[in-house]
Amino acid sequence: MQDLLRPEAPGFPVAIPPGHVGPxxxxxxxxxxWWTGRVAIGLLHEPRxxxxxxxxxRWVQALLLAPRAC
Incomplete structure (x- = not known):
């Protein structure tokens, strides 16, 4: 069985107090x-x-905004 990384383990990236539920x-x-007490939820990818x-x-914008000859 794979070893699980628990919040109370040394080296866990975030210090989460025992029993904490919340942000x-x-x-x-x-x-x-959002820490549920067992897992974190709410991880969303936000592209830069x-x-x-x-x-x-800019080329498309100039093309669309250029005055048209009728």
Whole structure:
């Protein structure tokens, strides 16, 4: 059987007091998850947003916003 990593084990990445149920902030990311007492739920992937528009996005935007000749 595989060894399980328990919150009270040394080296567990987050210090969770015994009996705690509620929000826990993950170190390094600042994301908050809900600790149920046995597992953490609420981990969502949040892709990083780019600071600006890509060249192709600017080209499409210019094409759509250009005045049309009738």
């Amino acid at each position: 826990v902030t993950l170190p390094g990311t600042g994301r908050t998850v 947003r780019q600071a600006g528009l890509s060249e192709s996005a």
